[in-house]
Amino acid sequence: MARQATPSSAAAPRKGPCASFSIRIPPELLRVIIENLADDYPTLAAAAAASRLFNEEGRRLLYHVIDQGLGNRYRGPPVKCILDNPFLAQYIQVYSIKTYVWEKQQIDFWAPLAPGPCLQAMTSLKELRLEVHHSNIPDDLLSGELPFQLEILELQSKYWPGISDLLSRQMHLRELTVQVDEETIDPIPLPACARLEYLNANRAIIDALVPNRKMQTLVWIGNIYDLPSPITAFCTKLRGIKAFSFYEDVDLPQYRIWIFYHISEAYSIWSYPT
Numbered sequence: 001m002a003r004q005a006t007p008s009s010a011a012a013p014r015k016g017p018c019a020s021f022s023i024r025i026p027p028e029l030l031r032v033i034i035e036n037l038a039d040d041y042p043t044l045a046a047a048a049a050a051s052r053l054f055n056e057e058g059r060r061l062l063y064h065v066i067d068q069g070l071g072n073r074y075r076g077p078p079v080k081c082i083l084d085n086p087f088l089a090q091y092i093q094v095y096s097i098k099t100y101v102w103e104k105q106q107i108d109f110w111a112p113l114a115p116g117p118c119l120q121a122m123t124s125l126k127e128l129r130l131e132v133h134h135s136n137i138p139d140d141l142l143s144g145e146l147p148f149q150l151e152i153l154e155l156q157s158k159y160w161p162g163i164s165d166l167l168s169r170q171m172h173l174r175e176l177t178v179q180v181d182e183e184t185i186d187p188i189p190l191p192a193c194a195r196l197e198y199l200n201a202n203r204a205i206i207d208a209l210v211p212n213r214k215m216q217t218l219v220w221i222g223n224i225y226d227l228p229s230p231i232t233a234f235c236t237k238l239r240g241i242k243a244f245s246f247y248e249d250v251d252l253p254q255y256r257i258w259i260f261y262h263i264s265e266a267y268s269i270w271s272y273p274t
Helices: 027-035 041-050 052-062 079-084 086-091 104-113 117-121 163-168 203-209 231-237 253-262
Strands: 065-068 094-099 127-132 152-156 175-179 198-201 217-220 243-248 268-273
Touching: 027 052, 041 052, 052 086, 065 079, 065 104, 079 086, 079 104, 086 117, 094 104, 104 117, 163 203, 175 203, 198 203, 203 217
Parallel strands: 065 094, 094 127, 127 152, 152 175, 175 198, 198 217, 217 243, 243 268
Antiparallel strands: none
């Protein structure tokens, strides 16, 4: 007859490496563990998939930055993950594209910025940097209602549809770099871009944004021939600027004199030879 287990032996705890246990990791320690895996994408992805403890914090780090460099080099998870699971776009805080030529595989990188579930889920986006040196930009890019308020925006492209509409909907923007070939931009009324502190732009954007805003740093893209005539009225718009730079033409020293005189409050004014 088989020996029956006594109550005491049945209740005896299991020993050995497979014994069950429960550990609660403090949130601050959890973040440190995840951050140490930041440069090891496969391990970070595996940790996030294997443990509920690491899942949420891992997602925040995995999808914090979507960065496509030149060509096919990029940092962060494959964009296809976001297209297949749009809810993951809620973790994106920085989105960056830099490209000189149009390549078919770049379509995925543009797709989350077009109207759709990915764009609507992108509620945490704070920095958008797009440096594009070709004209194949989707016409519907960043159109419609946007669920985010940017703090840093960088647009460098010869062609950018709807730039005025995009800027007019941004209330928390602090830094703006815009290089487009537009000769004129419709004025951007307040309260849009009311918190703007740094502006790096050409004449059209400056005319649209500088009046009535208390920005501190202005970088003039282009050459001195963009300056209006007479220059006096324009310089009065720049009062309050603390740091100002521009490209100087050696044949037009009178413009430099006017700028120094009318922006006398600036603690830093510098120019670059053309």
